[in-house]
Amino acid sequence: MSLRTPMARVLGLGSAKDGTEDWWGQRVSAVALVLLGVWFAVSISSLASLEHSSAIAFIAAPFNSVLLSLFCLTLAYHSNLGVQVVIEDYVHASWIKVTSLVASRFAHALVAIVSVYAILNIGLRV
Amino acid sequence: MSNFDRPLSPHISVYRWPITMTLSILHRATGIAMSVGLIVLAAWLFYAAAGAADYARFTELMSTWIGRLALIGWSYAFAFHLANGIRHLFWDTGRGFEMHQANASAWGVLVASVVMTAGFWMVLT
Numbered sequence: 341m342s343l344r345t346p347m348a349r350v351l352g353l354g355s356a357k358d359g360t361e362d363w364w365g366q367r368v369s370a371v372a373l374v375l376l377g378v379w380f381a382v383s384i385s386s387l388a389s390l391e392h393s394s395a396i397a398f399i400a401a402p403f404n405s406v407l408l409s410l411f412c413l414t415l416a417y418h419s420n421l422g423v424q425v426v427i428e429d430y431v432h433a434s435w436i437k438v439t440s441l442v443a444s445r446f447a448h449a450l451v452a453i454v455s456v457y458a459i460l461n462i463g464l465r466v
Numbered sequence: 467m468s469n470f471d472r473p474l475s476p477h478i479s480v481y482r483w484p485i486t487m488t489l490s491i492l493h494r495a496t497g498i499a500m501s502v503g504l505i506v507l508a509a510w511l512f513y514a515a516a517g518a519a520d521y522a523r524f525t526e527l528m529s530t531w532i533g534r535l536a537l538i539g540w541s542y543a544f545a546f547h548l549a550n551g552i553r554h555l556f557w558d559t560g561r562g563f564e565m566h567q568a569n570a571s572a573w574g575v576l577v578a579s580v581v582m583t584a585g586f587w588m589v590l591t
Contacts, residue, residue: 367558370551377548381582385589392521395514412507419501426498451508458511 362421369418376411396462405463412455420448485572493550496543503540538587545582549575 383404388394398404423444431437474480506528513524527533553571556562562571 367555370555374548374552374555377544381544381586385586387590390525392514392518395510395521399511399514408511412511415504415507419497419504422497423501426494448504451504454508455511458508458515461515462511 362424366418366421369414369421372410372414373418376407376414379407380411399459399462400465402463405459409456409459412459413452416448416452416455420445423448484569486568489550489572489575492546493554496547496550499543500540500547503536503543506536506540538583541586542579542583545586546575546579549578549582 383398387398399408424441427437427440427444431440509524513520528537553562553575556571562568
């Protein structure tokens with residue numbers, strides 16, 4: 341039986357080296373959303389109307405389909421990281437914290453899938 | 467023997483409320499509001515795909531006064547979070563932290579967010 345503590349095995353191995361991905365992910369997606377967000381706001385505000393036919397025509401144009409999909413996925417990613425930080429800051433009871441973190445992740449995945457599926461469904465109609 | 471005159475460690479309540487604190491809170495609040503708004507964006511795309519009848523029911527719901535109020539709120543949240551987000555990205559380069567700079571950029575963000583929201587609705591309608 342060894343009397344060495346588990347601490348001895350990890351000392352000297354350096355840091356985990358992966359603690360900053362979320363921080364970076366938030367910034368990089370923010371830069372992407374500045375560009376995509378401005379495009380989206382300008383596009384929506386200059387739509388001829390918000391009727392079904394003009395919405396479909398807008399979403400189905402290949403250029404718009406691609407940028408809209410990028411926009412929705414980046415939004416979901418950025419929003420997921422943001423909500424995660426808020427939950428970690430304010431929710432301290434461990435089971436509520438874990439439950440709300442998982443619920444938020446599920447909700448964001450659902451929103452991302454629904455959006456991209458809808459865009460493809462509209463864009464790929466013959 | 468208690469002495470109530472001892473100096474207290476400074477906390478939020480001892481400061482005059484600075485504008486930067488309002489913006490910090492608004493950044494979070496608008497972010498959370500837009501996370502909820504994502505559901506409406508997804509719903510817009512989903513009902514557009516579902517067909518004209520479902521889409522009409524969706525736009526009818528969003529045309530009620532409460533729907534319109536929510537859309538205006540989300541458009542403002544978007545403009546604010548965008549402008550203040552750029553302020554945050556600039557801060558990430560390590561600049562703009564002097565008090566007069568932070569106060570000036572705070573007012574700049576507030577003005578820009580109102581102008582962008584007004585501009586959006588004027589072009590749309």
